[in-house]
Amino acid sequence: MNPLVALTRDRAALAGAVLFACILAAAVFAPALAPYDPLAVRMSERLELPTARHLLGTDELGRDVLSRIIFGARASLGVGVIAVAIAGIAGTGLGLMAGYYGGFPGTLIMRGVDGLLAFPAIILAMALIATLGPSLVNAAIAIGIVFIPSFARLAQASALSLKEREFVEAARASGATDQYLLARVLLPNHLSPLLVQVSVSFANAILTEAALSFLGLGVLPPTPSWGAMLDTGRKYLDQTPWYSVAAGGAIMVAVLGLNLLGDGLRDALDPRLRGRRQRMEAPVAPREISAQT
Amino acid sequence: MTAYVARRLLQLLPVVLLVSAIVFFVFRIIPGDAAVARLGEAADPESVARLRRTMGLDRPVYVQYLVWLGRAVRGDLGESQVNRQGVFSLVIEKFPATLELAGLGIGLSLMLSVPVGILSALRRGTLLDHFTRLAAMIGFCVPRYWLAVLLILFFAVQWRLFPPAGHIPFGEQPLANLRFVALPALSVALTLAAVQMRFLRSSLLDIIAQEYIRTAHAKGLAHRAVVLHHALKNALIPFVTVVGLEFGNLLGGLVVVEQIFSWPGVGWLMVQSIIHRDYAVVQGAVLLIATGFVTINLLVDVAYAALDPRIRYS
Numbered sequence: 001m002n003p004l005v006a007l008t009r010d011r012a013a014l015a016g017a018v019l020f021a022c023i024l025a026a027a028v029f030a031p032a033l034a035p036y037d038p039l040a041v042r043m044s045e046r047l048e049l050p051t052a053r054h055l056l057g058t059d060e061l062g063r064d065v066l067s068r069i070i071f072g073a074r075a076s077l078g079v080g081v082i083a084v085a086i087a088g089i090a091g092t093g094l095g096l097m098a099g100y101y102g103g104f105p106g107t108l109i110m111r112g113v114d115g116l117l118a119f120p121a122i123i124l125a126m127a128l129i130a131t132l133g134p135s136l137v138n139a140a141i142a143i144g145i146v147f148i149p150s151f152a153r154l155a156q157a158s159a160l161s162l163k164e165r166e167f168v169e170a171a172r173a174s175g176a177t178d179q180y181l182l183a184r185v186l187l188p189n190h191l192s193p194l195l196v197q198v199s200v201s202f203a204n205a206i207l208t209e210a211a212l213s214f215l216g217l218g219v220l221p222p223t224p225s226w227g228a229m230l231d232t233g234r235k236y237l238d239q240t241p242w243y244s245v246a247a248g249g250a251i252m253v254a255v256l257g258l259n260l261l262g263d264g265l266r267d268a269l270d271p272r273l274r275g276r277r278q279r280m281e282a283p284v285a286p287r288e289i290s291a292q293t
Numbered sequence: 294m295t296a297y298v299a300r301r302l303l304q305l306l307p308v309v310l311l312v313s314a315i316v317f318f319v320f321r322i323i324p325g326d327a328a329v330a331r332l333g334e335a336a337d338p339e340s341v342a343r344l345r346r347t348m349g350l351d352r353p354v355y356v357q358y359l360v361w362l363g364r365a366v367r368g369d370l371g372e373s374q375v376n377r378q379g380v381f382s383l384v385i386e387k388f389p390a391t392l393e394l395a396g397l398g399i400g401l402s403l404m405l406s407v408p409v410g411i412l413s414a415l416r417r418g419t420l421l422d423h424f425t426r427l428a429a430m431i432g433f434c435v436p437r438y439w440l441a442v443l444l445i446l447f448f449a450v451q452w453r454l455f456p457p458a459g460h461i462p463f464g465e466q467p468l469a470n471l472r473f474v475a476l477p478a479l480s481v482a483l484t485l486a487a488v489q490m491r492f493l494r495s496s497l498l499d500i501i502a503q504e505y506i507r508t509a510h511a512k513g514l515a516h517r518a519v520v521l522h523h524a525l526k527n528a529l530i531p532f533v534t535v536v537g538l539e540f541g542n543l544l545g546g547l548v549v550v551e552q553i554f555s556w557p558g559v560g561w562l563m564v565q566s567i568i569h570r571d572y573a574v575v576q577g578a579v580l581l582i583a584t585g586f587v588t589i590n591l592l593v594d595v596a597y598a599a600l601d602p603r604i605r606y607s
Contacts, residue, residue, distance in 0.1 A: 115311035119583045120545020123563070124319075127579045130567045131322040207436055211549050214438055215564050227438075234442050234553065237450045245446065248439030256434040 006268040013264020019257030023250075027073035034067035038224045047239045057240045060232065065243050068224035069250050075225040076254060079140040079209040079218070080202045086144025088198060091151025096186050098152065099159025100178070110156060113149045121146045121204075122211060129217045139218040143208050147201050154197055158190040192269040199262035203255045210251045226251045297598050305591055312583045313365065317358050320576045370577035375569050380577035384559060388585075390460060391551070391558030395543040397474055398481030399536060406486040410493030415520055417498065425490065432487025438549045441480040445553070448476055458555040477554040481547070485539055492535050496528040530600045537593030541586050 007013050026033060035055075042062035050057045056065040098109035116124065128142035162168055163186070171185050212218035213227030221228065226247045233244025328344040329336065345351050349360055364370070370380035413425045449457035455475045463470040500506060501524050509519045548560030555561070559578055566574035598604040 111307070111311065114308060115315050118308055118312045118587045119315075119579070120542055120586055122548055123545045123579055123582050123586075126548070126563060126567060127316070127319050127575065128322075130572065130575045131320055210436065211438060214549055215552060217564075217567065230438060230442060234445065237442070237446050241446050241450075244442050245439075248436060248442055251436050252434055252439060255436065259434055 003268040007264055010264045010267060012260050013268070016257045016260025016262075016264060019253050020261055023073050023254045023257065024077065026070045027077045030071045030074060034064075034070045036064035036067040038063060038067045038071040039222050040064075047236055047243075049240055050242055056246045057242050059229070059240075059243055060236060065229075065240075065246060068229060069226065069246055072224040072226045072229065072247070072250065073254075075136060075213070075219045075223060076206045076209055076251070079136060079143065080205040082137070082140035083143035083147060083205040083209075084198055084201050086141065087147035087151050087201060088194070090144075091148040092155045092187070092190070092194060094148070095152035095155025095157075096159045096182055096190065099156035100163055100182055100186060102160075106156075109152070113152045116146070117149045119146075122208060125208060125212060126215070126217060129212065134212075134217045134220060136219045136223070139209055139212050142212075143205050146208075147205065150201065151194075151197060154193055155190055158193060159186050162186050162189055195269065196262055196266045199258050199265055203258035203262065206251065206254050206258070294599065297604075298595055301591055301594055305587060308587050309584060310362075312587065313362055313580060314358065316576060316580045316583065317361055319579075320572060321354070323572060365580065370580065371573040373566075373574050374571045375566075375574075380573050381581075383574060384562065384578050384581050387557060387559045387562045388581075390462075390556060391544070391547055391560065393463065394474060394477055394481065394547055394550070394556060394558060395540060397478040398485060398543065399540055401478055401482035402485035402489055403536070405482065406489035406493060409486075410490040411497065411520070411525065413490065414494045414497035414501070415517065426494075429487045429490045432483055433491065435484065437480055437484045437546065438553060440483060441477065441550055441553045444476045444480055458553070460554075460556050473554075473556075477550050477556055480550055481543065488539070489532070489536065493528060493532050496531055497524055500524045500528050530597070533600060534593055534597050537589065537596060541589035541593070544582050544586050544589075 040063060042058070045054075045058050045062040046060055048054055048058040048062075054064050054066065056069065059065055059068065094109050094113070098106040098113075100106075119127075125139075125142040125146045128145060129138055132138040132142065168181065168185055171181060176185070209218055210225070210227030210230065213225040214231040216228075216231070219225035219228055229247035230244050230251070233240070233247055236243055328341050328348060328350055332341055332344060342351075349357055352360075368381045370384075372379050373383055409425050413422045416422050445457045448454045456473055457476075459473050461469045461473055497520070501520065506519055506524055509523050510516070514523075544559070547556075547558060548564065550556065551558045551561040552564050559582060563575060563578045563582075566572075566578065
């Protein structure tokens with residue numbers, strides 16, 4: 001069965017795709033969807049409970065919470081895209097090279113990766129931001145660096161098993177250069193696990209960005225960000241609980257959507273898993289355990 | 294076994310060295326000159342040069358690293374810019390609070406995940422199984438900091454059962470300490486239990502599908518006896534590893550929880566120090582957390598090898 005067909009027959013994966021599509025649509029069409037300007041301060045309307053005018057109430061400066069949540073998708077997805085691009089390109093490149101060349105350069109790369117893995121992810125990201133200074137772009141860079149090891153390990157494992165296969169031997173025997181083998185032979189054959197890793201890392205990046213913004217180390221005010229809203233909102237839990245709760249809910253919807261999609265991709269791209277209801281039975285990888293920040 | 298432990302300990306050394314190098318060089322990225330930062334922009338070049346010499350900033354970077362490493366090994370991580378206290382003692386002081394939260398969180402999560410995980414595997418495909426799996430999926434995707442906010446909303450703001458934040462050392466008032474630790478520990482436990490339950494259920498089901506379990510069934514043993522006596526023991530081996538890894542990960546995973554509940558642990562100290570630009574403390578905390586992290590992971594490996602002899606000989 002075609003992986004795409006398999007994916008569309010997987011209800012959980014479809015639900016994940018729909019959830020993620022909603023978040024993506026919110027980010028892209030935010031100006032059209034948001035009922036108010038997310039930055040417009042109206043002190044006379046501060047900390048209102050949900051009403052017909054403000055569906056999720058207002059925040060401590062009278063700004064519309066729903067509009068800020070819709071615009072907040074931009075920060076979360078933006079950081080996610082940059083972070084996963086950095087980690088995906090650097091990690092996959094380094095991992096493929098480490099696996100393909102092996103020997104001293106391979107060991108050197110993988111020891112560096114082990115060094116990065118010796119830190120809890122968020123601690124290393126916080127250390128990087130402490131030195132780079134808090135901002136959206138720096139948060140994305142820090143998260144990207146922290147996520148390099150998971151991509152590198154995956155790519156190295158792929159390269160190690162692929163380089164012994166006959167079609168790689170055949171390509172080499174017919175005169176293919178190392179660069180050609182890496183970019184045109186190994187990389188395309190690594191795309192399936194890479195795609196799954198991208199969706200899982202994207203979810204983790206959103207979680208980590210929200211955590212950093214929550215701590216005041218990510219997106220800076222007044223730019224709307226779910227993590228920062230969760231943090232500010234918790235100070236007004238006795239007045240407008242929806243403020244904080246809605247921001248956290250948005251984070252959860254994005255993460256849930258990406259995780260369901262990732263699970264579905266894994267099943268659809270790996271013919272051995274297809275058809276078996278593997279999802280909840282699949283063992284949890286140690287890296288997934290660290291997802292929670 | 295001794296040989297295995299010795300080998301793993303030897304492997305720890307380069308990792309810790311690498312960690313220390315990463316920590317040192319990450320904190321070299323800080324823009325600007327540390328001597329200028331301490332004396333202010335208006336300081337005359339001569340005193341800046343003098344301070345640079347006393348701080349060792351005029352020497353090559355690798356020498357600076359070795360000097361810093363030499364001091365770090367002796368427990369000298371510099372002093373806090375904020376209160377002039379030694380960084381090492383400042384960070385170590387905060388570890389008990391973090392460990393209390395991590396320990397209680399893990400303990401509570403196990404009380405929940407082990408019975409539910411076993412029951413879910415035993416009654417596979419029943420309503421109970423579907424319900425626990427759904428609960429686990431939700432628990433897996435709920436951000437821990439959101440769960441913490443929800444717990445505060447209901448248990449502290451609405452029903453006023455527990456204080457929303459704060460900390461009293463266990464040694465001073467044990468009961469008050471438990472009231473303060475309840476919500477943060479619960480927020481940790483519920484999210485961990487989801488992962489543990491999923492894992493225990495799946496490894497139990499994997500093992501139940503194996504030949505020796507079929508043999509046990511063929512002998513006429515009751516299903517419950519087969520699961521509890523034959524399958525569970527083997528399923529618990531990887532489970533111990535997962536729980537151990539979770540414990541290590543909590544060193545990072547507690548940062549936000551500690552911040553939400555004003556719980557004065559290492560993560561809380563780190564966030565406060567970043568806000569106050571107290572780089573020496575941040576650097577020391579990162580170094581000690583990472584060292585603790587790799588040490589815990591080593592202990593997990595050793596425990597795994599002790600439980601499963603196949604690991605030692607491979």
